């Protein structure tokens with residue numbers, strides 16, 4: 001019986017993930033901070049990585065709403 005199970009079993013993609021709308025980086029929830037616009041996240045997928053969150057100064061570039069941290 002194999003007792004060692006890999007932490008990241010390949011093929012397991014059950015995590016919620018988003019793509020940064022600016023740099024298209026893949027982001028995993030729980031892995032890193034993910035910011036989103038409460039107005040544009042649903043309609044246009046306005047999610048932001050930390051680097052781009054800083055670049056847009058915490059405001060949505062589409063509607064100027066303050067970005068929220070996705071929990």
Ligand SMILES: [Zn+2]
Pocket residue numbers: 020021022023024025048049050051052
């Ligand atoms: Zn980004």
Ligand SMILES: [Zn+2]
Pocket residue numbers: 037038039040041046060061062063064065
């Ligand atoms: Zn927005």
